[in-house]
Amino acid sequence: MCLSIPSKVVKISDDKTMCTVDTMGVERDANLMMMGDDDIQVGDYVLLHIGFVMNKIDEKEAMVSIETYKEILEIMDEDERRKTILDDDECPNRSE
Amino acid sequence: MMALELKNLYDDFRDGETIKAYAQIIAEDAKKLKNPINIMEVCGGHTHTIMKFGLLQLMPDNVNFIHGPGCPVCIMPKERIDHAYVLAMQEDVILVTLGDMIKVPGSNGSLQDARAKGADVRFVYSPMECIKIAQENPDKTVVFFAIGFETTTPMTAVLVEHVIKQKIPNILFHINHVTVPEVMVELIDSRDVHVDSYNNRIDAFLGPSHVSVISGSKIYDKFPKDYGRPVVVSGFEPVDVMQGISMLVKQFIEERCELEIQYKRVVNHEGNLNAQKLINTYFEKMDLFRWRGLGNVPESGLKLKDEFASLDAEVVYKDVLPIAEIEDHKLCICGDILRGMAKPTECTIFGTACKPTTPIGSCMVSSEGACAAYYKYGNLI
Ligand code: SF4
Ligand code: SF4
Numbered sequence: 001m002c003l004s005i006p007s008k009v010v011k012i013s014d015d016k017t018m019c020t021v022d023t024m025g026v027e028r029d030a031n032l033m034m035m036g037d038d039d040i041q042v043g044d045y046v047l048l049h050i051g052f053v054m055n056k057i058d059e060k061e062a063m064v065s066i067e068t069y070k071e072i073l074e075i076m077d078e079d080e081r082r083k084t085i086l087d088d089d090e091c092p093n094r095s096e
Numbered sequence: 097m098m099a100l101e102l103k104n105l106y107d108d109f110r111d112g113e114t115i116k117a118y119a120q121i122i123a124e125d126a127k128k129l130k131n132p133i134n135i136m137e138v139c140g141g142h143t144h145t146i147m148k149f150g151l152l153q154l155m156p157d158n159v160n161f162i163h164g165p166g167c168p169v170c171i172m173p174k175e176r177i178d179h180a181y182v183l184a185m186q187e188d189v190i191l192v193t194l195g196d197m198i199k200v201p202g203s204n205g206s207l208q209d210a211r212a213k214g215a216d217v218r219f220v221y222s223p224m225e226c227i228k229i230a231q232e233n234p235d236k237t238v239v240f241f242a243i244g245f246e247t248t249t250p251m252t253a254v255l256v257e258h259v260i261k262q263k264i265p266n267i268l269f270h271i272n273h274v275t276v277p278e279v280m281v282e283l284i285d286s287r288d289v290h291v292d293s294y295n296n297r298i299d300a301f302l303g304p305s306h307v308s309v310i311s312g313s314k315i316y317d318k319f320p321k322d323y324g325r326p327v328v329v330s331g332f333e334p335v336d337v338m339q340g341i342s343m344l345v346k347q348f349i350e351e352r353c354e355l356e357i358q359y360k361r362v363v364n365h366e367g368n369l370n371a372q373k374l375i376n377t378y379f380e381k382m383d384l385f386r387w388r389g390l391g392n393v394p395e396s397g398l399k400l401k402d403e404f405a406s407l408d409a410e411v412v413y414k415d416v417l418p419i420a421e422i423e424d425h426k427l428c429i430c431g432d433i434l435r436g437m438a439k440p441t442e443c444t445i446f447g448t449a450c451k452p453t454t455p456i457g458s459c460m461v462s463s464e465g466a467c468a469a470y471y472k473y474g475n476l477i
Binding site: 006007008022023024031033034035036045047049050051052054055056057058059061062063064065066069072073076 | 100118254360
């Protein structure tokens with residue numbers, strides 16, 4: 001029950017107690033009372049849980065993770081390439 | 097740098113290639129481990145991800161999982177569910193709770209059964225829906241049966257605050273909020289007493305991210321320091337879990353024992369201070385909370401502070417609520433599973449007498465429980 005889905009804030013009510021979020025194309029309302037007055041702006045990505053905004057998703061940190069993953073993938077590819085070449089070198093069936 | 101889109105937050109954190117790449121890193125690193133390590137994923141959200149995305153099969157032989165307490169729904173002892181049942185059966189009461197509670201059996205049956213017998217039981221998506229229900233039913237008392245770890249506690253606190261400030265006369269609370277660090281201590285302590293006689297022990301923790309979104313990673317400071325157990329606070333997406341495990345394995349080969357955050361995109365050391373303030377305004381620790389499958393754990397539950405006793409359904413309905421503690425089924429080994437001494441498949445009634453449709457013990461009750469996850473994903477190793 002604690003799993004919560006990232007959403008994007010598209011509207012904030014005048015009294016800042018509620019907002020409308022977009023979760024993969026579905027719009028719904030979420031309560032903002034757990035956040036400070038100016039913590040959340042339109043356009044922010046947030047985590048939602050049982051109808052409340054729990055916190056903001058730090059865009060920079062999210063991008064850093066994504067970049068890290070991509071780097072790992074690239075290294076992996078290179079490693080794999082190198083391994084294939086080495087394997088090939090060591091192949092006993094290889095003709096002189 | 098490209099801008100973040102919702103799509104990144106879903107796709108990139110579930111990317112199959114990245115998961116495989118991490119599996120390779122973990123496998124390489126694990127060769128350098130001196131001893132096998134047992135990682136407890138405290139929360140069923142992680143168990144669920146591990147089973148659903150087949151991460152178990154990607155682990156080398158010397159990296160094992162111990163499935164932790166799981167879920168606020170599964171750890172609810174029967175006597176608390178009996179409270180909910182009795183409250184629901186009161187003529188003037190509308191019992192409101194979150195969806196997951198519906199099928200958990202108490203000693204008289206589940207809330208679903210109570211409803212079949214005519215009780216007014218409602219399952220809501222958010223606690224705030226209680227307000228509307230209370231307004232539409234002024235002659236009834238709405239009792240909110242509040243459940244959840246640190247993640248959901250502040251949401252209940254917001255509702256309490258509303259009820260007080262708006263002077264809503266007909267909402268009461270039955271509080272079952274529990275806290276994660278206390279049960280982790282219990283699991284380490286109870287393990288260490290028996291350390292010679294069991295195969296498994298908890299070497300490290302994968303900390304649930306959403307608890308720390310609220311409480312900060314600071315609630316785990318003492319585990320590396322005082323208990324020698326590293327903790328990585330990790331997100332629930334499969335790539336998050338793989339990275340979290342990889343970070344733990346690295347700590348072991350580098351002989352470090354630290355608290356680290358994998359889920360930096362939402363978690364920091366301090367957590368959501370507004371939410372913590374709300375919790376501390378309305379709640380205080382109980383001396384003991386009895387966890388289903390685990391027994392009494394000191395200071396692991398919250399209750400409304402005495403000054404709000406007039407809102408506490410346990411006080412108001414004291415005379416009708418049963419007080420007996422109710423043990424789980426004799427054959428159920430949930431306690432051992434949670435302590436890391438047994439796997440679900442070692443239970444003699446796993447998949448036969450005990451199934452998700454007819455759960456006997458806590459681990460089968462919620463879809464996030466260890467037994468339920470093993471059952472659903474047929475992962476019978
Ligand atoms: S409800 Fe689910 S996500 Fe929340 S703590 Fe329990 S198992 Fe984890
Ligand atoms: S299979 Fe059922 S009875 Fe056995 S340990 Fe799991 S929940 Fe308990």
